[in-house]
Amino acid sequence: MNLKKIISRKLSITLLYSLPALIYLAVFFYVPLITIIIYSFWHGEPLYRITRVFTLENYVRFFTEELSQNVFILTNLISIATFSVISLVAYPIAYFLARMTRGDTGLKIILLILIPLEMNYLIRIFAWRNILGENGLLNNLLITFGLVEQPITILFHSLYAIIIVVLHNALPYAIIPLYITLRSIPESLYQAAMDLGSNKLSIFFRITLPLSMPGIAIAFLFIYIPMMGEFAIPALVGGKTYMLGNFIVRQYLTIGNWPFASASTISLLLITLIVMFIVFKFLGVRRLYE
Amino acid sequence: MSKNALELLNVYKYYGSILALENINLKIEKGELLTILGPSGSGKSTLLKIIGGFEDPTRGEVYIDGELMNGVPPYKRPTSMIFQDLALFPHLNVFNNIAYGLKIRKKPLNEVRRKVREIAELLHIEALLDRRITQLSGGQQQRVALARSLVIEPEILLLDEPLGPLDVKLRKEMQLELRRIQRKLNSTWVYVTHDHEEAIVMSDRVAILNSGKIIDVGTIKEIYERPKNRFVAEFLGETNIIECIVDSVEDNVFTASCGDLRIEGETSIKLEKGEKIQVLIRPEKIKIIHSPSPDNKNTASGKIIEIIYKGAYSDLKIEVDDSKIFTVKTLEPIYHVGEKIFMRWDRKDVIVISG
Numbered sequence: 280m281n282l283k284k285i286i287s288r289k290l291s292i293t294l295l296y297s298l299p300a301l302i303y304l305a306v307f308f309y310v311p312l313i314t315i316i317i318y319s320f321w322h323g324e325p326l327y328r329i330t331r332v333f334t335l336e337n338y339v340r341f342f343t344e345e346l347s348q349n350v351f352i353l354t355n356l357i358s359i360a361t362f363s364v365i366s367l368v369a370y371p372i373a374y375f376l377a378r379m380t381r382g383d384t385g386l387k388i389i390l391l392i393l394i395p396l397e398m399n400y401l402i403r404i405f406a407w408r409n410i411l412g413e414n415g416l417l418n419n420l421l422i423t424f425g426l427v428e429q430p431i432t433i434l435f436h437s438l439y440a441i442i443i444v445v446l447h448n449a450l451p452y453a454i455i456p457l458y459i460t461l462r463s464i465p466e467s468l469y470q471a472a473m474d475l476g477s478n479k480l481s482i483f484f485r486i487t488l489p490l491s492m493p494g495i496a497i498a499f500l501f502i503y504i505p506m507m508g509e510f511a512i513p514a515l516v517g518g519k520t521y522m523l524g525n526f527i528v529r530q531y532l533t534i535g536n537w538p539f540a541s542a543s544t545i546s547l548l549l550i551t552l553i554v555m556f557i558v559f560k561f562l563g564v565r566r567l568y569e
Numbered sequence: 570m571s572k573n574a575l576e577l578l579n580v581y582k583y584y585g586s587i588l589a590l591e592n593i594n595l596k597i598e599k600g601e602l603l604t605i606l607g608p609s610g611s612g613k614s615t616l617l618k619i620i621g622g623f624e625d626p627t628r629g630e631v632y633i634d635g636e637l638m639n640g641v642p643p644y645k646r647p648t649s650m651i652f653q654d655l656a657l658f659p660h661l662n663v664f665n666n667i668a669y670g671l672k673i674r675k676k677p678l679n680e681v682r683r684k685v686r687e688i689a690e691l692l693h694i695e696a697l698l699d700r701r702i703t704q705l706s707g708g709q710q711q712r713v714a715l716a717r718s719l720v721i722e723p724e725i726l727l728l729d730e731p732l733g734p735l736d737v738k739l740r741k742e743m744q745l746e747l748r749r750i751q752r753k754l755n756s757t758w759v760y761v762t763h764d765h766e767e768a769i770v771m772s773d774r775v776a777i778l779n780s781g782k783i784i785d786v787g788t789i790k791e792i793y794e795r796p797k798n799r800f801v802a803e804f805l806g807e808t809n810i811i812e813c814i815v816d817s818v819e820d821n822v823f824t825a826s827c828g829d830l831r832i833e834g835e836t837s838i839k840l841e842k843g844e845k846i847q848v849l850i851r852p853e854k855i856k857i858i859h860s861p862s863p864d865n866k867n868t869a870s871g872k873i874i875e876i877i878y879k880g881a882y883s884d885l886k887i888e889v890d891d892s893k894i895f896t897v898k899t900l901e902p903i904y905h906v907g908e909k910i911f912m913r914w915d916r917k918d919v920i921v922i923s924g
Contacts, residue, residue, distance in 0.1 A: 470643070470656065476670050492660075
């Protein structure tokens with residue numbers, strides 16, 4: 280049939296258009312990924328000594344060794360704590376932008392929030408070193424006003440510093456999905472809830488919060504997944520805090536056990552995929568598309 | 570205080586400098602269904618929002634059951650509203666949508682279950698209680714919205730053009746069903762619509778709203794047969810309006826010349842000889858006759874220029890001698906364009922509109 284010809288022609292054009300992207304992805308994403316997968320099943324020892332025999336020992340080690348278990352648990356705790364802090368800050372902002380502003384004012388303000396993201400990632404982290412550090416802006420102010428005598432160190436080279444820096448870095452990624460879901464709730468739903476006897480508090484917990492769950496879920500993924508692989512922030516402001524990203528970087532670059540590092544990477548990938556699946560399945564992200 | 574279910578006293582609403590409602594005075598008795606009928610932009614939704622508490626009147630007072638409601642938020646008012654878009658909660662199933670108001674009122678769970686079931690049975694949706702809102706048809710969603718409001722037993726139910734999105738057949742069914750439910754529960758409803766046919770089917774009384782003012786209030790029969798002015802007459806369906814000059818007045822009977830026509834009618838309005846008046850004759854009151862009437866009053870002749878077939882009946886557009894166009898309803902589709910016919914109407918069907 281003629282129709283078949285048209286369809287096959289359309290398909291070949293589609294293929295042609297997507298070829299550059301496919302080649303790019305293949306060379307820079309799939310080849311490295313497959314390489315890592317292959318490495319993860321080889322036997323490795325420190326200082327880049329690799330024996331090319333099939334083994335599962337790297338995976339067994341990652342899931343059973345106390346050190347990697349602890350790092351894994353700590354990374355999850357930090358990620359979840361960070362997500363909680365960011366949500367508490369982002370939700371009121373998104374709520375305000377979505378419900379209190381008219382027209383596209385909210386969107387314009389979001390653009391302003393996005394501007395700092397144009398700055399280089401590492402420079403942003405260094406900026407925070409200058410604010411939070413022992414001789415930083417914050418300590419100078421505190422000492423100048425006589426609030427403390429010695430520079431406080433709790434905000435630098437600590438877990439808290441990580442949370443503060445990530446809060447700054449990731450805030451827009453939480454505000455945007457929350458803004459979109461909050462904005463998409465029709466005004467009449469709030470009115471209907473009020474009409475049926477809900478006061479403002481009850482409307483928030485029975486209508487606003489449940490209906491913004493998809494936004495919260497997306498914000499969670501936007502923050503949780505990068506945090507699981509984060510290594511620059513803990514290295515620069517985290518002090519002794521040692522996250523999964525640092526663990527893997529150390530195995531690759533310092534210790535030089537590539538197969539174990541690769542197995543850790545793949546395990547991390549699988550875990551984030553499972554988390555994503557759970558979030559999509561149970562937190563109603565699908566409702567965004569209905 | 571008054572014992573009306575609802576009373577509006579001198580209600581004004583301004584949006585900035587724009588006057589949305591002007592001096593609204595309205596009383597609704599318990600168990601009554603009042604329709605607010607008006608074209609879009611006439612302020613009928615604003616009026617409903619003021620009753621429901623979503624908007625405050627700029628001036629004037631709102632009483633529900635004799636209690637002043639100004640400044641009382643919607644969640645403390647004994648009213649409930651069916652929204653134009655229904656506003657069903659998409660994250661809750663049918664049962665939880667209906668149970669929402671009862672749960673807010675912290676009713677025990679078995680009472681919630683019993684009441685939801687009762688109201689669902691009344692509305693024939695008891696089989697849908699476990700469904701998600703997105704799985705329902707338009708008509709079913711309508712019923713859920715109605716159940717959700719009725720289950721909290723509001724003193725006044727406010728309906729904001731709830732049947733708008735439904736197709737004609739379903740609309741007609743729902744109109745009758747709503748009326749049946751309202752009579753059965755004997756509750757007070759305020760129903761907003763722009764559809765005069767809906768108003769005719771639904772209401773005990775109608776308030777006609779135009780540009781923020783109530784133009785006429787009364788039973789639909791009163792308003793249809795004795796409209797206060799041209800706007801009301803035209804809004805309630807097609808009419809023939811004829812400009813005339815009064816020739817003579819004797820008791821309640823007057824005669825008037827309207828171009829070549831002579832019209833005789835009865836009116837309680839005091840008319841003066843020589844006064845200009847507008848006379849209204851409904852299309853269904855005009856009879857088609859086949860030979861000229863011997864009388865020279867209340868009769869006309871003309872040529873059919875258009876036939877609009879409407880199924881059960883047809884509208885004939887008839888051009889009378891001096892280029893006046895008459896609309897006549899006929900049940901018999903036996904006429905054809907260009908045919909010359911004669912018309913006659915009764916004295917009692919002539920309506921005078923003052924002003």
